[in-house]
Amino acid sequence: MYKRQRYDGFLARFDPQGQLQTISATGATLSTIISGVASDGHGGAVVAGTARSAGFDSPDIALVHFDGAGSATWSRVYGTALRESVFALHAGPAGGYYVGGATRGSLGAASLGRDDGFVQRVDSQGIPQWTHQFGSSESDTLFGMAVDPVRGVFACGMTTGNMDGNGNSGSFDAFITLIDPSGASSMTHQTGGAVFDQARGIVLDGRGGLRLAGTTEGSIAGQSLGNWDAFVMYFDSGIGDRYCDPARINSSGLSGRVHVIGSPSVSANSMMLAATQLPPHTFGFFLTSDAAGQTAHPGGSQGILCLSGSIGRYVGPSQVKDTGLSRNFTLDIDLTSIPHPALGSVSAQAGTT
Numbered sequence: 531m532y533k534r535q536r537y538d539g540f541l542a543r544f545d546p547q548g549q550l551q552t553i554s555a556t557g558a559t560l561s562t563i564i565s566g567v568a569s570d571g572h573g574g575a576v577v578a579g580t581a582r583s584a585g586f587d588s589p590d591i592a593l594v595h596f597d598g599a600g601s602a603t604w605s606r607v608y609g610t611a612l613r614e615s616v617f618a619l620h621a622g623p624a625g626g627y628y629v630g631g632a633t634r635g636s637l638g639a640a641s642l643g644r645d646d647g648f649v650q651r652v653d654s655q656g657i658p659q660w661t662h663q664f665g666s667s668e669s670d671t672l673f674g675m676a677v678d679p680v681r682g683v684f685a686c687g688m689t690t691g692n693m694d695g696n697g698n699s700g701s702f703d704a705f706i707t708l709i710d711p712s713g714a715s716s717m718t719h720q721t722g723g724a725v726f727d728q729a730r731g732i733v734l735d736g737r738g739g740l741r742l743a744g745t746t747e748g749s750i751a752g753q754s755l756g757n758w759d760a761f762v763m764y765f766d767s768g769i770g771d772r773y774c775d776p777a778r779i780n781s782s783g784l785s786g787r788v789h790v791i792g793s794p795s796v797s798a799n800s801m802m803l804a805a806t807q808l809p810p811h812t813f814g815f816f817l818t819s820d821a822a823g824q825t826a827h828p829g830g831s832q833g834i835l836c837l838s839g840s841i842g843r844y845v846g847p848s849q850v851k852d853t854g855l856s857r858n859f860t861l862d863i864d865l866t867s868i869p870h871p872a873l874g875s876v877s878a879q880a881g882t883t
Contacts, residue, residue, distance in 0.1 A: 539564035541577050541596050552600035562592055566619025568627055570654070573598030578619035578629050581607050588613040591629060593656040606656040610635025617672060617687075623679035626653045630685055632671040638663035643691060647672035649683050649709050660713035664856075666691025670705075674731040676740060682710040686742055688728035689720065694856040696720035697848055704729035704744050706765075715856045717789065717804045721763075723748030740765050763800075765791045774824070774836030782809045782857060788816075796880050799865045805851075806858040813852055816844045816861055818868055820883055842869030 539556035541564075556562045556577065564579035574597040581592035590609035597603050612635035620628045629650045635641060637648050638661025646665035649672065652658050664670070668691030676684045686706050692698050693705055696718060703722030706729065710716045721727070726747035734740050742763040748754060776785040784807040791802045803816050823838025844861060846869075851859035865878040 537561045537563050539577060539579055539592075539594070541567065541575060541594075541600070543600060554596050554600040554602065556592070556594050556602070556605070565617050565631075566629075568619050568621040570595065571621070571625075574603075576619065576627055576656070578616050578627075580614065580616050580631075588634075590614055591616055591631070591650075593627075593629070593652065595656065604655060606652075608658075609633070610637055615671070618675045618685075620675045620677050620683075622651065623677060626651060626659070627656075628652075628675055628677060628683055630672040630675045630683075632687075633663065636663070637661055643667045643669060645669040645671055647685065647687055647707075649675065649685055649713075651713065662709050662713045662715065664693070664707060664709075664715055664718075665689065666693045668692075673729065676732045676734045678734060680711075682708055682716065684708055684732055684734070684740060686729035686732045686744070693720050694718035695852045695854045695859050698722070700724040700727070700748065702726045702728060704742070704746075706732070706740075706742060715858070716806050717858050717860065718856060719791070719802055719804070719860050721862070722746075735764075765800075765802075774822075774834065778833045780807075780809055782807065796865055796878050801863040801865060802860055803863055804858060804860045805853075808853045808857050808859075810853055810855055810857050813850060814859065815850045818842045818844070840871050842871055842875075844869055 539562040540553055542553045543551045545551055562579055562581045564577045566578040568576050570576060576593060576595050579592050580589045582589045590607050591614050592607050594605040595603050614633045616629060616631040618630040622628060629652060631648060632645045633648050634645055642665045646663050647670045648661060648663045650658055650661045666689055670689040672685050672687040674686045684706060689703050689705050699722040703720050704727045705720045707718040708716040723746060729742050729744040731743045732740055744761055746759050746761050779785055786808050787806045789804040817837055819837040819839050819841045821839030822836060825835040828835040849861060853859055867875040868878060870876045
């Protein structure tokens, strides 16, 4: 193998004992930086990265497939007239691949800000099937992905704006967003401290939860230990029991859903509520009670209120949310301060609902 451009991408294959078997290069006519690799399920692999020609054009998305012997069988280089950066590649559960990164152009929709995140589904030959472009009016970058065969793609990264109605905590926030199997946004959660926070990797635990890893300059997950700290967050999607479901179909043609993400431990005090599949640009807030109920057409609505007893409302500062174009909103819950109509607020107790 010899150097052909300023940057050559490479794919190396090792046996179970760590001995090098083959090494293959990309970049015959392009300067290529590889940032992801995924098995094709047949002994070969696909690599993904960013490619740039010897001229002054902007970097594009690059995909190359190698067979089991290390020979390139196909390659794809494409993008907009502006810059694309690829940071993640993941094999799809039913064939094909998911590519993720950032774009300054209009890759799947009109540009939302300076940089937008994107997730793209490509088939087994690297042909794009759909592209979901997302973000705020500022800069947003996807760094990591994990694929759930039912729920879709969990993506994480960094934003300097307010994604899907979430408020920015500082200059850079970490985010998680869920894109369903059709390529539509399902949920977004943004978190951070007052300085610099970014999520770099995400992995599913096989039980409905996920782990998020990243870097912080502040105290996103506890007391700061130095200039830069690493963090790992655990989100448990299996909290609670679903009842009074499905809801009545709303004006979007879908039934609204409420999800709980976080830890089931009261002492951990790490929980988030997410309302999804709602009409766009609609204001809403969460209700809470320790008693279930069945009240039809509350307030003249077409729905059913599935709570009774002392019903509290999350209507404090930043708790009334707008669904925006994503048709969802989220709220971080403080388990030591649950709204109560008579007592103001109460703390959650272990074993209570």
